[in-house]
Amino acid sequence: MAKVDISYLSLFLALSLVLVALTISSKEKLGLTKDIVVSVVRTIVQLTVVGYLLYYIFDVDHIFLTLTMVLMIVFNASRQANKRNPNRNKRFFQSFLAIFLATGLTLTVLVLSGAIQFLPSQLIPITGMIASNSMVAIGLCYREMNSLFRDQRQQVMEKLALGAPVKLASASIVRQSIRTAMQPTIDSAKTVGLVSLPGMMSGLIFAGVNPIFAIKYQIMVMFMLLSATSLGAVIAAYFAYRNYFNDRAQLDFEEEKL
Incomplete structure (x- = not known):
């Protein structure tokens, strides 16, 4: 098996490709130049710190450190998802x-099914995959x-005026929001292996693992992501829609910049 070693020159050349994104942002006046630069810096710093931290956690293999890392991942994913909520009452x-x-x-x-073991080397990466996909959804x-609340404000107010409860007045909006949240994961599952080649499966095969095991593992991952994103989207949606109403069941929504 060929040894993979990324030189610093290769990293620098890859970094230079970011100039394409910066050029497009500047030329088209997208206002993303600062975000791109910050994302590059954060990528380097965060991956370096977390890489050494995971090396230590994997070596120690302590339940407290493992659960702490899991909670950190969930917390940061939650914070980022909350930032993406334009509602002022979030x-x-x-x-x-x-x-x-x-x-x-x-x-x-x-864990209970035996698909993965309660080991930091398995639990933490899987947590990262689940939490990141849930965050996006x-x-x-x-x-x-x-x-939808902005576009269908009048319809919602009419339903409320006719005596509909908040949940019924928001039902179509909640359903459409959940569908939109789940669609990228569903599309990914439809095209996996045809359009996208899963990194986990390819990495396991590259590492010399039996292809059957790698395939089963990737199937488990796709099922896991479908389940997690659907659960996360449903729970978030049924919490979030209530934030658009006040205590008197009146629509409390101000148009904000997305």
Whole structure:
């Protein structure tokens, strides 16, 4: 098996490709130049710190450190998902609870079924995959919900005026928000192996693992992500829609910049 070694020159040349994104942002006046630069710096710093931290955690193999790292991943994913919510009445604990429950339930099933072991080298990477996908789905759910409440404000107010409860008046918006949140994961599952080649499966095969094992592992991962994103989106949506109403069941929504 060929040895893979990325030189610093290769990293520098790869970094130079970011100039393409910076040039496009500047030329098209997208206003993303600062975000791109910050993302590059954070990528380097965060991956370096976390890489050495994981090396230590994997070596120590202590349950407290493992669970602490899992909670850190869930917390940061929740914070980022909450940032993507344009609603001024958003609540952080709603995002945290959605990702925590989706991640916790999925991990519990995987551990109890024997699909993965309670080891930091398995638990932490899987947690990262679950939480990151849930974060993206919940962020999409929040943005879609905000857009729908803005576009369908009059319809919602009419339903309320006719005596419909808040849940019924928001039902179509909640359903559409959940669908939008789940769609990227569903599309990914439809095209996996045809359009995208899964990194985990390819990495296992590259490492010399039996292809059958690698395929089964990747199938498990796709099932896991479908489950987690759907759970996270549903929980987040049924929390979030209530934030658009006040205590008197009146629509409390101000148009905000997305």
